[in-house]
Amino acid sequence: MKKTILTSVLAIIIMATMTSCSSVQVVADYDKQVNFDTYKTFAFYKPGIDKAEINDLDKRRILRAIENELIAKGFTKSENPDLLVSIIASSREKIDIYNNYYGGYGAGWGWNPYYYGNYNNISTSTEGSLYIDLIDARKKELVWQGQGVGYLNESNMEQKEERIKEFVTKIMEVYPPGSTKK
Structure with a gap:
């Protein structure tokens, strides 16, 4: 009975840990010589987007989300843009193995045949990466x-x-770089 309870509690803790890892870790890199205030318009860079190895439905979801974010920042979609937007997306399967040993107790540090075991839990999850590239349309x-x-x-x-x-x-x-919104 104790083994079943311990196993259940451990599984719940692992599940809670996995679902709490839902935040997105972000890093950005940019050219320090560029004045980002000069960019006002954008368009999607089709050759780059076509290379993204994800299905077309997810591509459209990503592009709509990027378009909404850029428009909210004051950009306008244009046939003659200042910026070209491209994406790179990938995913990989992560396998986590948790090996939890629990031992029994008895007289002092003795052996107890009712409380002894080794519990292995294997979980898989998919980790995704999304790159958003902003390209100066004039300089490419x-x-x-x-x-x-x-x-x-x-x-x-x-x-x-x-x-x-x-x-x-x-x-x-x-x-843009240096923005304080977090």
Whole structure:
């Protein structure tokens, strides 16, 4: 009975840990010589987006989220843009193995045959990475890149769309460089 309770508690702790890892870790890099205030318009860079190795539905979700974020920042979508937007997306399966040994107790440090065991728990999760590249349209040079890494939840379409929005929002929070919104 104790073994079953301990196993259940351990499984709950592991599940809680996995779901608490839902935040997106973000880093950004940029050209310090660029004046980002001069960029007012954008368009999507089709050759770069076509290379992204994700399905077209997820591409459209990501692009809509980026478009919404840029418009909220005061940008305008244009046929003659200042910035070209490209994406790179990838995912990988992570396997975590938890080996938990618990031993019995008896007289002093003796052996107790009713409370002894080894509990292994194997869990898998999908970790995704999304890069958003902003390219100076005139110079055709990368001027800013934001990367978000986090766990993906693909249990249903609504959760998937919300997770994509969260990735894009977190990445775009650090654009333009020096912005204080966190």
